[in-house]
Amino acid sequence: MDNSFDDQKDRVQPKEQPSGKPRHAEQTKPSHRHAEPPRESRHAEGSPYPDGERPARDSRDARMARHGAATTERSATHRDASPSHGASRSDETMKGGARDAASRASRHDAKPQGKHEAKSHAHEGADFLTLDVSTLFRRQKQHDRRNDATDTGSFPVVKKRSETTALRHSAGQKALTSLLVVLLCMILGFAYVTQIRNTSENFQSLSEDELVRLLDETNSQVNKLEEQKSELQSQVDSITNATDKQSELNDVAKKNATTSGILSGRLACNGKGIIVMVTENQTHVDATRLFTLVEELRNAGAEAITFSGVRIVASSYIVDTDKGVEVDGQIVSQPYQIKAIGNQDSLTSAITISGGIGAQLRVRYNATVTVTSDDNVTIDELAQTKDYQYARIVE
Amino acid sequence: MTAVIGLILGVIIGIFVKPDIPIWLQPYLPIMVVAALDALLGAARSYFEHSFNDRVFVVSFLSNVVTATLLVLLGDQLGVGSQLTTAVIVVLGIRIFSNVSAIRRFIFRG
Numbered sequence: 001m002d003n004s005f006d007d008q009k010d011r012v013q014p015k016e017q018p019s020g021k022p023r024h025a026e027q028t029k030p031s032h033r034h035a036e037p038p039r040e041s042r043h044a045e046g047s048p049y050p051d052g053e054r055p056a057r058d059s060r061d062a063r064m065a066r067h068g069a070a071t072t073e074r075s076a077t078h079r080d081a082s083p084s085h086g087a088s089r090s091d092e093t094m095k096g097g098a099r100d101a102a103s104r105a106s107r108h109d110a111k112p113q114g115k116h117e118a119k120s121h122a123h124e125g126a127d128f129l130t131l132d133v134s135t136l137f138r139r140q141k142q143h144d145r146r147n148d149a150t151d152t153g154s155f156p157v158v159k160k161r162s163e164t165t166a167l168r169h170s171a172g173q174k175a176l177t178s179l180l181v182v183l184l185c186m187i188l189g190f191a192y193v194t195q196i197r198n199t200s201e202n203f204q205s206l207s208e209d210e211l212v213r214l215l216d217e218t219n220s221q222v223n224k225l226e227e228q229k230s231e232l233q234s235q236v237d238s239i240t241n242a243t244d245k246q247s248e249l250n251d252v253a254k255k256n257a258t259t260s261g262i263l264s265g266r267l268a269c270n271g272k273g274i275i276v277m278v279t280e281n282q283t284h285v286d287a288t289r290l291f292t293l294v295e296e297l298r299n300a301g302a303e304a305i306t307f308s309g310v311r312i313v314a315s316s317y318i319v320d321t322d323k324g325v326e327v328d329g330q331i332v333s334q335p336y337q338i339k340a341i342g343n344q345d346s347l348t349s350a351i352t353i354s355g356g357i358g359a360q361l362r363v364r365y366n367a368t369v370t371v372t373s374d375d376n377v378t379i380d381e382l383a384q385t386k387d388y389q390y391a392r393i394v395e
Numbered sequence: 396m397t398a399v400i401g402l403i404l405g406v407i408i409g410i411f412v413k414p415d416i417p418i419w420l421q422p423y424l425p426i427m428v429v430a431a432l433d434a435l436l437g438a439a440r441s442y443f444e445h446s447f448n449d450r451v452f453v454v455s456f457l458s459n460v461v462t463a464t465l466l467v468l469l470g471d472q473l474g475v476g477s478q479l480t481t482a483v484i485v486v487l488g489i490r491i492f493s494n495v496s497a498i499r500r501f502i503f504r505g
Contacts, residue, residue: 177450184401
């Protein structure tokens, strides 16, 4: 990623170092290059260095080559304590820590240049003598810093390009990059604000747990509301039932009232029925015969009956008096007109059946009996209401 | 300076233009923002260290954002999206903190 920023920090270090004292990895490399220029290309290709380390350094190689002699001397100085070449190498490898890959490579490459190494050994003693204490001190310090390095070597270390490359940018490129910087920062600010707005608006950014919790809450709310709903529904049902019952009762009562009204002669009514005319010829017709006539009509299913303008109800009576036939306290004269509402066929046959009341009246009393069917018999005579003295309504 | 101007401009545009984020981008936008913030703070630090390079900044900004997004995308595809998001956020958070502390050392000399 942008380890380059870490490197920008690292870059400060080389600045502090005195020039001509490059880092450890560079120490041996130039010497070998100095000795064997043709090997360099091969080395660069099959580089054992961590990625990027070597190519970045390559730009300096030319410069470093110039310091070849000096650096070889210095590397020799490092080894001066140990008489054996191999021992000093391994010692250095251990110390090298992070750079061990580099040193391994250099060791490998250094083998063919034994002649050169030997030459540098010759310089060694003189160099050690000529160096003053402060230089040695500084070198030691540098060495210590290298040993204390915390770099594990597992992360690629990308070297920043030298200042010269950066300076090579033209003015146009600079403007372009600064424009890009502005653009990128703009995008960042834009995305930031957008994200803020987005987060506060919807559930997309909520975590799974939060969503589950929200869902649970909603579910429990739904359940509560369902309970309330069913409760209210049952209330509505009971009220509706009660209302229904009430109206039903009302209907029944009304029907009953109508039925009993018709039966008791309280209501006028009309419908299909028959009209019977009984006309006496000299012979008086007994009231009992007339009552039989009415009873025959009742048996045939007559729903409402009037006898010469008097409504016949359950308590009606027909008697002979001196003044004539009396029905429910009213004197009626002949011809007697009896109107009955009911099934016309039944009623007609009840009167005209052979040996029936019609034949008796005709044969015994020589009366004229006519039966006419009428589709609209109107009975508007009402029975007088009766005051019940003993009967009481049961509540 | 250009960065600050750009930032302010972006915020203003974001406030006035109310964009509709496509759904596929929604899980990645916060990561992108944090990654970009890290790059910005790294740039600020290098600026204080007098080693700021706008080109490096541009590249690091883009690579930061892309890498973070790709990591989260990978996590989503492997079924560890939320964990990997947390990991990325933690790493970026650590980097942001270290960058801020470096900047602080430069500003307050300690």
